Amino acid sequence: MQSSSDLFPVALISAERRGDLIEDVYRLKPGNSPDFSVELAVTRLGLVSGANVRSVPVILVHGSFSNRRFWYSPKGIGLGAYLARAGFDVWIPEMRGHGLSARNQAYRHNRVADYARYDLPSVAAFVREQSGQIPHWIGHSLGGTTLAAALGGQYLGVEQAASVALFGSQVTRGFWPLKLPPVQWISRFILKRFEHVSGSRLKRGPEDEPMGVLLESMRWRGLFARFGDKKEDWWAGLRDVQVPLLAVTAAGDHQDPAWACRELYEQFGSERKQFLCLGREQGFTEDFGHVQMLVSKAAQAQVWPLVEAWLEQPAMGPVTESTLNVSATP
Template sequence: MQSSSNLFPVALISADRRGDLVEDVYRLKPGNSLDFTVELAVTRLGRAAAPDVRGVPVILLHGSFSNRRFWYSPKGIGLGAYLARAGFDVWIPEMRGHGLSARNEAYRTNRVADYAQYDLPAIADFVVEQTGQVPHWIGHSLGGTTLAAALGGHYLGARQAASVALFGSQVTRTYWPLKVPGLAWSARVLLKRFEHVSGPRFKRGPEDEPMGILVESLRWHGPFGRFGDKKDDWWSGLRHVNVPTLCVAAVGDTQDPPWACHELFEQIGGETKAFLLLGREQGFTEDFGHVQMLVSKAAQVQVWPRVEDWLNRQLQPVAAESTLNMLATS
């Protein structure tokens, strides 16, 4: 089968109509990491009424124990479907071993470091190739953390990210038992015996998470831990990020509390950034929770339009620059 990309092998594995939307699913084989078995499924959403008319690309990254259905349900409900109907070109990757992405050979040891250094740049390059535009990114929970790692590690830059929006994402919440000398190390040694954490079994979500993700998190929060890998300090690198950033926290989020989300917001550099807190005191009808901030009837009415507004506001400087270029050459 002929590849759909000149970058690396890509196959269009399905093309369907879902009500008023069209859904194309691609399988990417970037071959850019030590594990050449990695395959990534990426779903592209558009309007059935105008399938060849594509707007500005937006990439949506799901969180832990999740898949593409967080953004786009079988009934066509979700932020992804909402943005597609609004005219955006929506791309929804599923991380290694999630949803339609097969488990790679080294699935047990998959880490955020792998997602950030290898997978996100490959996805970005493919979307840029297909659309001719720099995409905007939206990440929830671990998806947002992965985006922060990619930005802090300088694996993604302005040529691959026009803006980023991080929902319920943080890396500085302290788990004091893990600061006890030897405890974090012992926990990592014990957990490495297992392949994954079961989302359905522990009622965390429909997907499993590779044990490498949990072990990596324990290292971040252990004694002398930091947000980064052995070579790079992503936390320090965030100071040099100059990509427009929106950070969103929810008052009722006990997993990733607002104060920790705000610390991540403060660490990110750049002049164009905003922080949004979702709660009653801020004018919303409820104190949103970790999932409810994006998946709820209240979110459909109060949060999704704000996301659309954020994206549209990021397009205005681009449109102005294009106009100036046209005037300069006329």
């Protein structure tokens, strides 16, 4: 593997022009986790007209059963493309076994803990090396949860994250049967027989999820559970986070409800943070859903400008309502 980085082996595996955008795909082999077969695909989006201009980097982290296409379609539509056209340097990593990232040898055992401890810091280091700037981060659903784990575990800090925006991310909504030890034991015994959960069969998305992620999520929701792993208490660690935070929920999101997203938001110790709910009561034209909050025509008109405003304002001082005063009407 040829290297274009001083950090670890990196290969440019694709370089395409798609309309007004440049799409470069890199394959990273950090070699920093117990499974040395891990390779991560990271896509960079930029404007053709600004190919040699170093702009503010933004890293977009997809959620479960998803890949880079959540952020931009082959036709160049999506928040990723929007931000690139707004002048940002957009980077989109795909988690182990998702999209262009090959399945690693220990794929079935992949966990959020691995993404947070090993993969996101590697992506942060590479993007900072290439851009010369500290990147901003945006995560949706499990992508946001992974960012919270990385921040709470001190794997990412102010040297790796200029700001973080979490969309539809929470860790405290539980299911009472899972708090019963016999139910947990039986469920885990059955699920351990399988390698992954099929997104297409469950109609949850185009990708599969490794069983390790599901088992880890169940453990977070068990009796006397905590958000963390055997070594780290990520939930407690969030109190020490000083990275500027934007937490966004949707009034019509029944998967990750607003109250649970707010609990995660309130756990952050950041002095500069903002909580937004996308719903009619807040002046939007609809009660957005879990996916529709970022992927819909209404999101394009009403939510994407909010994201752009946030990315432009963390360095301007304390967050206020007026700094995100973007009209909710198209």
